[in-house]
Amino acid sequence: MTDQLTRRQLLERAALGGAAITVPGLLAACGGTSTKAGGGGTTVAHKLAKTLHFSNWTLYIDNKPGNRHPSLDQFQKKYGVHVAYNEDINDNASFFSKIQPALSSGQSTGRDIIVMTDNSRYPSLLVKKGWVEKLDKSAIPNIKNLVPQQRHPNWDPNRDYSLPWQSGFTGIGWNQKLTEPITTMGDLLGSKKLKGKVGLLSEFADTLALVMAYNGDDPSKVTDKTFNKAIDTIQKAVHSGQIRAFYGNDYSGPFAKGDLLATMSWSGDIVQLQADNPNLKWQLPDTGGDIWTDNMLIPKGGDVYTASVYMNFVYDPKIAAEIEDYVNYVCPVVGAKQALLKLDPGIAKNPLIFPTKQMLDNVHVIDPTALNNQKYQTTWQNLISA
Amino acid sequence: MGFFHRHRGLTPYLLLAPGMLFLAVFFLVPLGFLAYQSLETGSIDFGYHFTWAWGNYWDAIRHYRGHFVRSFEYAGIATVLALVFSYPVAYWIAFRGGRWKNLLLLFIVAPFFVTYLIRTLAWQTILSDNGLVVRILRDIHVLGSGGRLLATATAVVAGITYNFLPFMALPLYVSLEQIDHSLIEAAEDLYASKWKAFLRVTLPLSMPGVVAGTLLTFIPAAGDFINAQLLGSPTNHMIGNVIESKYKELLDYPAAASMSFVLMAIILVLVLAYARAVGTEKLTG
Numbered sequence: 001m002t003d004q005l006t007r008r009q010l011l012e013r014a015a016l017g018g019a020a021i022t023v024p025g026l027l028a029a030c031g032g033t034s035t036k037a038g039g040g041g042t043t044v045a046h047k048l049a050k051t052l053h054f055s056n057w058t059l060y061i062d063n064k065p066g067n068r069h070p071s072l073d074q075f076q077k078k079y080g081v082h083v084a085y086n087e088d089i090n091d092n093a094s095f096f097s098k099i100q101p102a103l104s105s106g107q108s109t110g111r112d113i114i115v116m117t118d119n120s121r122y123p124s125l126l127v128k129k130g131w132v133e134k135l136d137k138s139a140i141p142n143i144k145n146l147v148p149q150q151r152h153p154n155w156d157p158n159r160d161y162s163l164p165w166q167s168g169f170t171g172i173g174w175n176q177k178l179t180e181p182i183t184t185m186g187d188l189l190g191s192k193k194l195k196g197k198v199g200l201l202s203e204f205a206d207t208l209a210l211v212m213a214y215n216g217d218d219p220s221k222v223t224d225k226t227f228n229k230a231i232d233t234i235q236k237a238v239h240s241g242q243i244r245a246f247y248g249n250d251y252s253g254p255f256a257k258g259d260l261l262a263t264m265s266w267s268g269d270i271v272q273l274q275a276d277n278p279n280l281k282w283q284l285p286d287t288g289g290d291i292w293t294d295n296m297l298i299p300k301g302g303d304v305y306t307a308s309v310y311m312n313f314v315y316d317p318k319i320a321a322e323i324e325d326y327v328n329y330v331c332p333v334v335g336a337k338q339a340l341l342k343l344d345p346g347i348a349k350n351p352l353i354f355p356t357k358q359m360l361d362n363v364h365v366i367d368p369t370a371l372n373n374q375k376y377q378t379t380w381q382n383l384i385s386a
Numbered sequence: 387m388g389f390f391h392r393h394r395g396l397t398p399y400l401l402l403a404p405g406m407l408f409l410a411v412f413f414l415v416p417l418g419f420l421a422y423q424s425l426e427t428g429s430i431d432f433g434y435h436f437t438w439a440w441g442n443y444w445d446a447i448r449h450y451r452g453h454f455v456r457s458f459e460y461a462g463i464a465t466v467l468a469l470v471f472s473y474p475v476a477y478w479i480a481f482r483g484g485r486w487k488n489l490l491l492l493f494i495v496a497p498f499f500v501t502y503l504i505r506t507l508a509w510q511t512i513l514s515d516n517g518l519v520v521r522i523l524r525d526i527h528v529l530g531s532g533g534r535l536l537a538t539a540t541a542v543v544a545g546i547t548y549n550f551l552p553f554m555a556l557p558l559y560v561s562l563e564q565i566d567h568s569l570i571e572a573a574e575d576l577y578a579s580k581w582k583a584f585l586r587v588t589l590p591l592s593m594p595g596v597v598a599g600t601l602l603t604f605i606p607a608a609g610d611f612i613n614a615q616l617l618g619s620p621t622n623h624m625i626g627n628v629i630e631s632k633y634k635e636l637l638d639y640p641a642a643a644s645m646s647f648v649l650m651a652i653i654l655v656l657v658l659a660y661a662r663a664v665g666t667e668k669l670t671g
Binding site for chain 2: 093094096097100125128195196197238243244245246253254257258259372374377378381382383384385
């Protein structure tokens with residue numbers, strides 16, 4: 001018997017995977033026979049599946065009224081593969097805990113592509129645990145279009161398992177109707193006028209990177225000393241009542257409503273929020289922001305060939321430009337800007353989407369070893385849920 | 387037919403079987419797994435191993451005592467508030483509702499047609515700093531000019547009270563509805579004032595509803611984390627939030643499991659003490 005999964009087996013396993021979430025122990029105990037599903041030296045069949053199961057974050061692909069995604073329609077037209085597109089990722093941690101029981105008991109998650117952020121611990125954890133499939137690079141000639149800065153992340157040095165979907169910046173957003181510009185972390189954490197109306201991000205890497213940069217420390221090399229200093233800085237702001245709460249994607253509501261005058265926030269969100277509320281402004285703090293990348297990964301049991309063909313498809317600059325026109329995050333595909341200049345010059349010239357060199361020089365990447373440091377993570381969680 | 391007739395003694399067990407099986411598979415097995423997990427040590431990177439790690443329990447209590455206390459405090463206040471709000475409503479519907487009874491009950495249950503999360507998110511809008519409620523409270527100087535409701539303990543307790551109110555109101559209604567009116571008339575015939583008749587007849591007869599309602603409210607409220615997360619600030623987080631972050635963010639399953647057990651144990655002790663204080667016969671009516 002080969003290790004290859006048929007669609008049908010995959011679906012059956014997906015159904016089991018669903019049950020595994022309810023009784024993880026039970027299935028872990030008796031799932032022995034299927035543990036090696038699609039594992040080890042997977043031989044890849046160069047045959048397209050009928051359906052590609054793609055899990056992504058909300059508002060993260062081109063979108064037309066009636067929930068149509070033109071780029072996915074084009075994919076179907078070209079390859080005859082229907083994409084079952086699910087916006088079921090809201091934050092890295094929740095999504096990981098959703099797929100973890102299936103993966104740890106050797107079941108398929110029922111997904112062929114998932115998207116996870118590299119400033120969380122999860123992508124490297126998935127690679128380390130062997131819970132993701134190797135890409136079929138023979139099916140991805142367009143990988144040559146990957147921007148050079150993204151080619152060798154330390155958690156996947158040769159991009160054997162992952163390809164960037166989008167990147168984004170973490171910086172400070174403020175409501176210019178209610179406050180003067182807030183462009184320094186010092187103001188955000190200390191200005192009396194903002195007391196109780198400031199949001200920080202619950203994502204460990206984002207908040208830590210910005211605060212460490214503000215403290216004059218290097219976020220790409222976290223030591224106990226600089227970590228503790230950053231925690232002290234944040235703790236002081238929490239105790240003084242400056243911080244209203246730590247947010248995930250959900251800062252957008254209070255920020256748009258004016259409950260938050262200023263908040264740490266993600267670049268692409270602000271571009272989207274500005275469409276409804278032009279008073280919302282965003283900038284990298286003077287001491288620097290951080291950059292992160294969401295990565296496409298193929299979870300164990302996913303259809304490697306079909307997923308790889310899809311990845312190749314979105315690395316076509318023309319398709320990338322179409323997606324970018326809606327998504328408004330930072331595009332990892334070389335040539336997309338030129339394609340977009342014809343399609344929508346306004347968007348193509350937005351530095352939040354195709355950043356200037358000056359912006360790229362002013363952003364940090366968090367030390368990946370800190371992400372997997374259990375002691376740091378525990379300290380952080382204790383801080384944000386005081 | 388013949389089989390059931392011959393084995394009449396078996397019938398109750400056969401009827402019980404589906405429920406028992408359900409409980410065994412979906413309650414006892416996960417609970418056993420949770421107990422096992424709570425005694426493990428290790429990390430997600432290197433795997434978890436069973437080591438009889440009783441220290442997990444000690445750590446849970448030692449490090450998060452404040453969160454436990456806060457959870458029971460919020461849940462307790464919310465339960466009392468829910469009782470105070472629902473008793474008159476349930477009383478009025480039961481005794482004065484007349485032909486509108488069912489419609490009025492529907493109003494109490496109506497919020498349940500909307501999911502828990504959406505209801506709580508709606509409170510974010512209601513209590514927003516620039517919302518009507520806060521503006522009025524500022525105008526009448528209940529809140530200072532910079533005062534707010536959202537992201538405070540008040541908002542968390544209010545959210546819990548609101549979300550669990552039907553669990554209080556419905557059992558109260560059921561027990562009040564069953565009261566035989568002639569008993570109250572008899573009390574009045576024996577020269578009891580209306581108030582006295584309420585205290586000596588209605589209230590004691592409605593105790594099963596009070597007990598059921600308080601338990602149904604208090605137990606889930608103590609473990610709640612949604613209200614604290616959406617309506618509170620970090621300083622209002624309850625034990626549910628800590629368990630959630632241990633499980634989801636830190637992937638520290640043993641810690642999350644042992645904290646869940648500590649929570650369960652405390653609730654059990656409190657419930658037993660409560661049952662004893664009000665008398666167990668009240669639980670069953």
